[in-house]
Amino acid sequence: MSATETTKEKMLEAATVLFTSKGYHGTSIREIASKTGVNISLISYYFGGKQGLLEALMTDFLEGYMEELELAVKTPHHDSYEKMLYMAERVLTFMKERHLRARFVLREMTLDSTLIREITSTYLMKEKHLYSIVLKKGIQEGTFAPVSVQWTIMQFRGMVIMPYLHHQYVREVFHLHPQQPHFIKMYRKELREWASKVLLSDSKKEEHKAIPFHHTQHQADFVQP
Amino acid sequence: MSATETTKEKMLEAATVLFTSKGYHGTSIREIASKTGVNISLISYYFGGKQGLLEALMTDFLEGYMEELELAVKTPHHDSYEKMLYMAERVLTFMKERHLRARFVLREMTLDSTLIREITSTYLMKEKHLYSIVLKKGIQEGTFAPVSVQWTIMQFRGMVIMPYLHHQYVREVFHLHPQQPHFIKMYRKELREWASKVLLSDSKKEEHKAIPFHHTQHQADFVQP
Amino acid sequence: MSATETTKEKMLEAATVLFTSKGYHGTSIREIASKTGVNISLISYYFGGKQGLLEALMTDFLEGYMEELELAVKTPHHDSYEKMLYMAERVLTFMKERHLRARFVLREMTLDSTLIREITSTYLMKEKHLYSIVLKKGIQEGTFAPVSVQWTIMQFRGMVIMPYLHHQYVREVFHLHPQQPHFIKMYRKELREWASKVLLSDSKKEEHKAIPFHHTQHQADFVQP
Amino acid sequence: MSATETTKEKMLEAATVLFTSKGYHGTSIREIASKTGVNISLISYYFGGKQGLLEALMTDFLEGYMEELELAVKTPHHDSYEKMLYMAERVLTFMKERHLRARFVLREMTLDSTLIREITSTYLMKEKHLYSIVLKKGIQEGTFAPVSVQWTIMQFRGMVIMPYLHHQYVREVFHLHPQQPHFIKMYRKELREWASKVLLSDSKKEEHKAIPFHHTQHQADFVQP
DNA sequence: CATGAATGAGTCTTCATTCAT
DNA sequence: AATGAATGAAGACTCATTCAT
CATH class of the missing domain: 1.10.357.10 (Tetracycline Repressor, domain 2)
Structure with missing residues (x-):
């Protein structure tokens, strides 16, 4: 599994946890990034934005x-x-x-x-x-x-x-x-x-x-x- | 029903519609106020904020x-x-x-x-x-x-x-x-x-x-x- | 002249100065707001965004x-x-x-x-x-x-x-x-x-x-x- | 003309087109790189940054x-x-x-x-x-x-x-x-x-x-x- | 020579809220 | 009772740049 795939997977996992408990709009990508341990901009970089992640x-x-x-x-x-x-x-x-x-x-x-x-x-x-x-x-x-x-x-x-x-x-x-x-x-x-x-x-x-x-x-x- | 009650009721109604289709966090009080046809600040005034409305x-x-x-x-x-x-x-x-x-x-x-x-x-x-x-x-x-x-x-x-x-x-x-x-x-x-x-x-x-x-x-x- | 008009005018003036010397894209609305002495968000509030100001x-x-x-x-x-x-x-x-x-x-x-x-x-x-x-x-x-x-x-x-x-x-x-x-x-x-x-x-x-x-x-x- | 020179020239050409129509600040090096068909980092590599390109x-x-x-x-x-x-x-x-x-x-x-x-x-x-x-x-x-x-x-x-x-x-x-x-x-x-x-x-x-x-x-x- | 992953600072915008009127 | 001006914090996103490969 490439570095990209691993990071992406970690992001999806973090997003899952947060979205589930606080809802999509109630979660900020900052929280997701921080939970994943990566930089905010990486979310837009990989998924083309919060919506792409969703x-x-x-x-x-x-x-x-x-x-x-x-x-x-x-x-x-x-x-x-x-x-x-x-x-x-x-x-x-x-x-x-x-x-x-x-x-x-x-x-x-x-x-x-x-x-x-x-x-x-x-x-x-x-x-x-x-x-x-x-x-x-x-x-x-x-x-x-x-x-x-x-x-x-x-x-x-x-x-x-x-x-x-x-x-x-x-x-x-x-x-x-x-x-x-x-x-x-x-x-x-x-x-x-x-x-x-x-x-x-x-x-x-x-x-x-x-x-x-x-x-x-x-x-x-x-x-x- | 007093004017106040009517306005409050209208606000709750508008909030219901918007919250239902876009979720609580996905809806802004600005939209609610605008849909109700009143000033934004009235929501905080009546319900003590968005959370109070919820x-x-x-x-x-x-x-x-x-x-x-x-x-x-x-x-x-x-x-x-x-x-x-x-x-x-x-x-x-x-x-x-x-x-x-x-x-x-x-x-x-x-x-x-x-x-x-x-x-x-x-x-x-x-x-x-x-x-x-x-x-x-x-x-x-x-x-x-x-x-x-x-x-x-x-x-x-x-x-x-x-x-x-x-x-x-x-x-x-x-x-x-x-x-x-x-x-x-x-x-x-x-x-x-x-x-x-x-x-x-x-x-x-x-x-x-x-x-x-x-x-x-x-x-x-x-x-x- | 109403308070709004005065503030708007001041914003336009500040924007003029900054846009002229640094260009539209080279100027941030933060600078404009700060030069005007008001809050950033007021620009979107009054002009509906940077482009509206332009x-x-x-x-x-x-x-x-x-x-x-x-x-x-x-x-x-x-x-x-x-x-x-x-x-x-x-x-x-x-x-x-x-x-x-x-x-x-x-x-x-x-x-x-x-x-x-x-x-x-x-x-x-x-x-x-x-x-x-x-x-x-x-x-x-x-x-x-x-x-x-x-x-x-x-x-x-x-x-x-x-x-x-x-x-x-x-x-x-x-x-x-x-x-x-x-x-x-x-x-x-x-x-x-x-x-x-x-x-x-x-x-x-x-x-x-x-x-x-x-x-x-x-x-x-x-x-x- | 070496491969390097060609790439550099292509970059300058792409930058020219974009800068002209959208202005320097209005153009991102991402666009320039993409128009040139090379990787973003190559711009910093060749010209020492966007300003160097300018x-x-x-x-x-x-x-x-x-x-x-x-x-x-x-x-x-x-x-x-x-x-x-x-x-x-x-x-x-x-x-x-x-x-x-x-x-x-x-x-x-x-x-x-x-x-x-x-x-x-x-x-x-x-x-x-x-x-x-x-x-x-x-x-x-x-x-x-x-x-x-x-x-x-x-x-x-x-x-x-x-x-x-x-x-x-x-x-x-x-x-x-x-x-x-x-x-x-x-x-x-x-x-x-x-x-x-x-x-x-x-x-x-x-x-x-x-x-x-x-x-x-x-x-x-x-x-x- | 060239790439892609990753970053941090910065972008504009929207948010809920407050306050004087 | 109701408004509109104004705010500060936070929102998502884009930027130019770096670094290991």
């Missing part, structure tokens, strides 16, 4: 994100149910490994600046498309109940990104840490549970026996009826 | 939000299932009526600035507490299956706020408009469906017949098996 | 310049010869009173930036037009010899602006001071002399007896044949 | 300029009148061949920075001296009328450099192109005309018959009395 950050993340989804779709599975969960799994793992950047990008996508829209819209469409394919296939196969494709995607996507976008909330209110392996394991089970209840067709429900709540053993917040 | 905006929203939840909890219902859905309903309606402010506040809560934490943490705790009460009660009653309280709250809350926080996404990708009455009506049904599948205990599932998909008649995205 | 400076000068020429043309004269000289006289006096600004504007007009062109072209056309009218009239009347209008304008204009654009040269090399009344008086005579030799038709040369060289008495640089 | 540019031009004048003075002529016009001719031709550099240097000389003064003052003095010699000689010979030496030099020099310094003006307003051979030819005649009227003593005027206005045949802007 674009690099987002594009880089979204590209990786989409790649995970695409690879997941290509991977052969027993049925659409397993594929759907595998998609979530890969995306979750991907975001876990870069949870700060994930949080920042997901938040930034809630703004409606033209710039953001330009960067993200293609990816969002693609994401919808991929989920859509799998869902439709599953319904046709009879694996899934005849659910509304769009509402299901919205729900599913919402659940997948939730721990990262609402990282702060999850941590403060529930004392859970979405960047830790433990969390992922549990969250996977929750998703599976949800999917089995909401997605599966009645005929398939018995085939796919929902994983029993053995993960609840390390959770003390249950109320016995 | 606090007023958030506190005001969160207070109303909590009030809705509290009133919903106090309202007598046939069972916890109905109460839970009624809570969602009130919150949804509250947010629909001020969807811009909702979006902004929800997004701002994903930052981890100390200021934001100070403003929001009490409300978040209270929200968790209220949902918690209802969920636990429902489990004890036997209305709800013995689900994990915390995961369920996270999921439920995620679903409720999703259309407003991800307003941009929902609009661009699915061409739906969460601020329109039509949307609320449909979203209510989705929530009910979800709740019936995920929350209800087996014994109750028959009692509460899930509302059939008659809303799907205006939706063309179904795939028949 | 435009104000140039437009203001050029407007005054053209007004002199127009008034001179409107003033009734015995013949075109007197009018022509009167035009020069008024412009000279105008520039003498703001010789720094004159120098700066005249120099700036030798650049070919788009901005400058946009500001100046209209004025230059008008100037040509006014000179043109008088020259043509003079030729028709028989006051002037049938000279080339365009070459004559170029020559005449060159002579009029020379002392101000080449102020530095005139001062350093000839120890003359174009901003002093004395200079103007002498220069007027030179122009008259030039005009009588170059412009007047033979028939008129006798009528308008060239003013004898009595101004040469305070000049020691003559060589007797 | 000095090289000016000195080079002024040296050539003076050489022309000196050679003209040394060349034997029938009388001072012919010599004077020959001086103008050589200088005009010299500037025509490098009209961009001429324009830039002439404009730069209207600034009063210390640096510029240091570079130019010697040359200006020399120029004055050379013109002075010829003028005085001519007056003593009786070729020239007893004109004021200094005013005449100012006027003469002004006329000679005008087309190059005011290149933009001449082009935009009169649609003439001082860098084309055609222009030079016409301008030479204008100068001769001017000189015959302004400089020549009465006794000599008949000897040197002013060239009739045959150049006016391609000029349509004449007004017949």
